[in-house]
Amino acid sequence: MVDITNLKVYTKDFLDGIDNKVLYGSKCQACGNFEVPAKVICTKCQSPDLELVEVKPEGKIAAFTCIGVGTTHFVQKGYSMKKPYCVVIVELENGQMISGQLIGGDITYDENQDPLIGGKPIKVGAPVVGEYEEYIEVIEGKRGGRQEKKRCRLVFRLK
Amino acid sequence: MGKLMRKIAMVGAGMSKFGAFPDKNSRDLFGEAFINCLQSIDKNFDVKDIEALYLGNYSSDLFEGQGHLAPMCAELAGLTPKPALRTENACASSGIALREGILAIASGMHDLVLVGGVEKMTDLPTAGVTDTLASAADRIFEFHAGVTFPGLYAMMGSAHMAKYGTKKEDFMLVGIKNHNNGALNPFAQMNKSVADIMKSKIAKAEKQGKPKPAWKDEMDFLHDLSANPYIAYPMRLFDCSLVTDGAACVVLCSEELAKKFTDTPIYIVGTGQGSETFAIHDRPSLTSLRSARSAAQMAYKMAGVEPKDIQIAEVHDCFTIAELIAMADLGFWKPEEVAQAVRDGETALDGSKPLNTSGGLKSKGHPVGATGVAQSVEIFKQMRGQAEGKRQVKFDVECALTHNVGGSGGSCVVHIYKK
Numbered sequence: 297m298v299d300i301t302n303l304k305v306y307t308k309d310f311l312d313g314i315d316n317k318v319l320y321g322s323k324c325q326a327c328g329n330f331e332v333p334a335k336v337i338c339t340k341c342q343s344p345d346l347e348l349v350e351v352k353p354e355g356k357i358a359a360f361t362c363i364g365v366g367t368t369h370f371v372q373k374g375y376s377m378k379k380p381y382c383v384v385i386v387e388l389e390n391g392q393m394i395s396g397q398l399i400g401g402d403i404t405y406d407e408n409q410d411p412l413i414g415g416k417p418i419k420v421g422a423p424v425v426g427e428y429e430e431y432i433e434v435i436e437g438k439r440g441g442r443q444e445k446k447r448c449r450l451v452f453r454l455k
Numbered sequence: 456m457g458k459l460m461r462k463i464a465m466v467g468a469g470m471s472k473f474g475a476f477p478d479k480n481s482r483d484l485f486g487e488a489f490i491n492c493l494q495s496i497d498k499n500f501d502v503k504d505i506e507a508l509y510l511g512n513y514s515s516d517l518f519e520g521q522g523h524l525a526p527m528c529a530e531l532a533g534l535t536p537k538p539a540l541r542t543e544n545a546c547a548s549s550g551i552a553l554r555e556g557i558l559a560i561a562s563g564m565h566d567l568v569l570v571g572g573v574e575k576m577t578d579l580p581t582a583g584v585t586d587t588l589a590s591a592a593d594r595i596f597e598f599h600a601g602v603t604f605p606g607l608y609a610m611m612g613s614a615h616m617a618k619y620g621t622k623k624e625d626f627m628l629v630g631i632k633n634h635n636n637g638a639l640n641p642f643a644q645m646n647k648s649v650a651d652i653m654k655s656k657i658a659k660a661e662k663q664g665k666p667k668p669a670w671k672d673e674m675d676f677l678h679d680l681s682a683n684p685y686i687a688y689p690m691r692l693f694d695c696s697l698v699t700d701g702a703a704c705v706v707l708c709s710e711e712l713a714k715k716f717t718d719t720p721i722y723i724v725g726t727g728q729g730s731e732t733f734a735i736h737d738r739p740s741l742t743s744l745r746s747a748r749s750a751a752q753m754a755y756k757m758a759g760v761e762p763k764d765i766q767i768a769e770v771h772d773c774f775t776i777a778e779l780i781a782m783a784d785l786g787f788w789k790p791e792e793v794a795q796a797v798r799d800g801e802t803a804l805d806g807s808k809p810l811n812t813s814g815g816l817k818s819k820g821h822p823v824g825a826t827g828v829a830q831s832v833e834i835f836k837q838m839r840g841q842a843e844g845k846r847q848v849k850f851d852v853e854c855a856l857t858h859n860v861g862g863s864g865g866s867c868v869v870h871i872y873k874k
Contacts, residue, residue: 307595333596359741361609362688363601367589368582370601377684383601385610385736393736395600409623409680411688420617449599 303336305346310334315448317428319353321392322346332392353426353450355388360418362403362411379403382413384452386424398424400453416454423455457757459561464713464720465872467496467706468835470828473644473820475577476700481515485528485573488702488825492569495835496706497717502532505706506565508539509556511549511572512824517587519575532569543824545591546773548572549703550827550859550868554726556707557870566709572825573702584698588823591862593734605695605774607735607863609687612776614741616689618790621779623689625794627677629775630693630817632803637814639804639846644697644820649673656682694775699820703829721838725760725871727753731864744864747784751858751869755786758871762786764854765871766808767837769830771860772815778802781858782810785869804846812837812846827859827868834872 305322310333313320321332326343332351337344363370364377375381382398401414411418428448435443469491471484479487493500508529516522529539542552549572556570576584588604589597597607615621630649637643638651647655653676657668670676677683683691706716713720729749732738738745755761762785770785772778779797783790787808788801796802802810813819813833816826836842838852855872 311595358736359610359614360688361602361606361613361690362685363603363606363609364684365581365585365603365605365686367598367601367603368586371582380685380688381601383606383610385741395597395602395734395736397601405680405685409678420613 303344305334305336305348307336309348313348314428314450315446317448319351319426319450320348321351323349330390330392332388332394351388353388353452355386355424357384357418357420357422357424358387358393359385359420360398362418382411382418384424386426386452394450396426397449397451398453399429399451413454418454424452425455426450426452457753459557459726459757461561461563462710463557463560463723464708464710465705465723465831465835466708466713466716466720467492467500468704468832469493469495470642470703470825470832471701472642473699473701473822475644475698477577479575479700481512481519481521481524481573481575481702482527482531484575484700484702485571486531488571488573488704489532492704492706499715504567505532505534505537505569507537507559507568508532508534509552509559509568509570510539510541511552511827512541513543513545513548513574513591514587515575517590519578524573528571528573534569544866545861546771546821546823546826547859547861547866547868548824548827550830550857550870551728551861551866553705553828553831553870554728554868557723557726560707560709566712568707569704570707570828571702571704572828574822574824575700576698576822577700596734596736603687604863605687605690608774608776609690610735611741611780612689612774615776615779618742619794621794624674625779625797626689626694626775627674628797629772629778630677631673632797633772633811633815633817636804636812636846637818639844640814640819641843643814643818644699645818646814649677649693690774690776696773696816696821699822701820701822701825701829703825703832705828705831705835719839719874721835722873723870724873725754725758726868727751727757728866728868729753730866733865735863742790743780744784744860744867746864746867747781747858747860747869750867751785754856754869754871758873760854760871765856766850766852766854767812767834767848768808768810768856768858769813769815769833770810770858771826772811772817773821773860775817777860778810778815785856785858804848809848812842812848827857830857830859831870838872838874
């Protein structure tokens, strides 16, 4: 049964999962639809009766890009036009997809101006495996002061 | 369902010059576009005839620290205390304002409305612009993975290359074509062809006593990673639309009223809007937008026309890959044929179906909230034979289309125009 004022699954459950090094999908108990990343309501039948299911962060590259002009967060991490970073969309075992950074070395370009990571070509279809990168998030308190929180990001590496 | 209860006429259309203007804000830009629009109306017009304003604006809040733009612009146009509404659907904000204006007249709520769009983007540093645009993508599932806006379209590009054998050179050809058109548009931000940009870079190097670049032609120039670096592989600098300040306005009214203002109104006969999943990894296809396909179907059906009937179109080329995807989503070509059509020059000014005669977002510029209405301004001019300079197409345009996308495709709005 689902409480009428509360959903069973919230976005935070997915994010807490990542912080605990678990990738969650959601399985709809009404229609069986399975989605990754976990949703808060089934996007097929709109049932809120979802169960979190652990998913192996493993699959193949469906699409990728190597970014030279990054977001502020990635610029602060030291990425630039001279030191691009790669983001991939990974197609998981059952066809669901998820976005994440591809790590495993510097991005360079071959003679055809196609990208390599750590010397290995980045290609659609290439198998990748996920891992969890730890980082510290600094949270500004509402009444001043700062708090540090240990968090994780899901990243991928070429297999 | 799916019908306009009254015929909608466009009787005036104008825009500000697009560019980077450190000394102009949204108010100034909207003022320029409004005056330019008034000047385009043939006769008997009085601003008192305007009953309401529909204004597209993506994010003046973040770009300028100023929200709530609709009453500000309405005041400028002398409309106070009439209704003024702001629409926000990322880069489709003003295409959707246009649709709302059409619906207001079609429903009988209003007889004559002003539709505008405005965006002032160049006050922020590049990282701030990148972050602001990226906030139209999925903050939790995409932005945190490091995805930027060029990155989203670049990923679609990588999937298009893998699926259809599209080449990086095909992207370059789209950019060259749009710059060729923009070079003929005095309102364009970069009104220079790629060849002219290359030549001016050579001249500059010579003047500064630096080694003369050895580019053989514009394709050679575009292959040079130092002149045309990857912003987000496979999208390079010359594959990306510009960061732009600008505004645009059109006046819409009922068919009966239109005759008072002009003998040559342009009718909007079809409007369609669609949506797509927020994060691109949730989509069944990475090389097509369901928002665009569904908006186009809706507009075609309402207008009673087919893709082959469309003679010219302004399509949302925020990145060159986006123009290729649009060509298929609008039904002009099959997805596997779009690259060849570009290679064959079908979409050039003298081709079988000219796309982005204005120069598109690539060369004319992309002040995100103004883009949708600026596309209508180009169609208004082309259909009335009033496009400046040599970019006027050489045939009578009886039927045209605009395609305006929001975000990475989360929103799309399509309009069809007839004489």
